[in-house]
């Protein structure tokens with residue numbers, strides 16, 4: 498891509514698409530004709546390769562029955578580990594530190610039940626007040642299971658502006674009674690990227706373990722977990738990684754912790770050669786594989802095989818560069834076209850602080866989202882007043898970004914949003 502200088506013309510959008518070396522990946526996806534899909538940060542679109550790999554797993558069931566566990570192109574018994582190998586480069590980890598298993602929430606429970614070891618006066622978990630609710634619900638129950646009161650033992654760092662967190666505030670909250678820290682890599686509303694390297698370093702200086710929820714960063718930005726020495730992480734695979742609705746999730750455990758026994762074990766925690774000895778004494782796998790519990794959900798794993806192939810070919814660094822260009826372009830167009838319409842850009846502006854979506858705030862956000870949908874633009878609404886717009890590097894175009902801002906302008910000028918109630922739908 499040439500050097501980017503903002504130009505509001507439609508011609509310029511077309512030129513950016515022409516110069517885009519990743520443009521051909523759009524053809525890999527089922528993009529609905531006439532619709533601009535900007536919600537790939539909530540549910541990534543289906544690719545033809547993900548569809549093919551799902552059919553491949555169905556076919557091995559058809560062909561082999563029970564022997565599908567060890568036969569066919571992708572033997573089921575080893576698939577969770579193999580997919581972990583493919584995800585590891587996306588977070589800068591080693592292959593055996595990553596496994597695909599469970600769901601985000603289940604993996605959070607698994608990891609916290611392993612790494613939260615309250616002792617003496619070090620009994621609290623540190624989180625934040627802007628994180629995704631499931632993380633807080635899970636942490637509250639983990640605190641309760643250890644016999645403590647979450648009101649006192651789950652500490653939530655406050656935000657100064659209601660959108661972002663300040664690393665200084667998080668570090669100040671790393672006091673002597675904190676046993677464990679669990680934070681998002683990226684805040685799901687504002688898209689702010691936390692400085693995981695710095696936070697990990699500061700936590701370790703104080704003898705505190707730290708893990709991250711990567712739901713909004715995996716497949717969107719690079720991570721260097723080996724270098725940063727993060728203790729553990731977990732994420733879903735259905736957002737940027739396009740693994741499909743309810744796709745099996747992922748987790749990372751730093752190899753320095755491989756001697757630990759997971760908090761929640763099952764027979765899939767076993768060393769693979771021992772598993773079918775059927776003994777009542779568990780011999781856990783000596784890597785992240787030990788953090789699995791039961792039989793993997795093969796049909797919800799299968800699409801990831803094809804999807805991760807695409808990531809390997811496209812390259813995360815190139816995807817990140819394109820994503821930064823698309824979001825910068827969108828912000829520039831918004832500033833140029835939607836002046837004096839009471840919009841506020843709620844995401845951080847610096848490249849190293851923002852992820853793959855724009856967080857546009859407006860008093861009427863809920864009904865502006867409904868008007869966008871009526872115009873075949875798919876955003877999502879996040880209470881209380883945010884519109885998230887995610888141009889995805891693998892399948893969205895600069896032309897779509899340009900069109901979206903024009904449609905948004907028309908909705909505002911014609912007051913189309915007034916036809917709708919300013920409340921969210923059941924699923925927003």
Ligand SMILES: *Cc1c(COP(=O)(O)O)cnc(C)c1O
Pocket residue numbers: 600601602603629631632681685710712713733
């Ligand atoms: C999407 C998301 C989740 C979802 O958790 P599930 O267990 O997959 O339902 C959790 N945390 C964050 C930060 C998310 O963005």
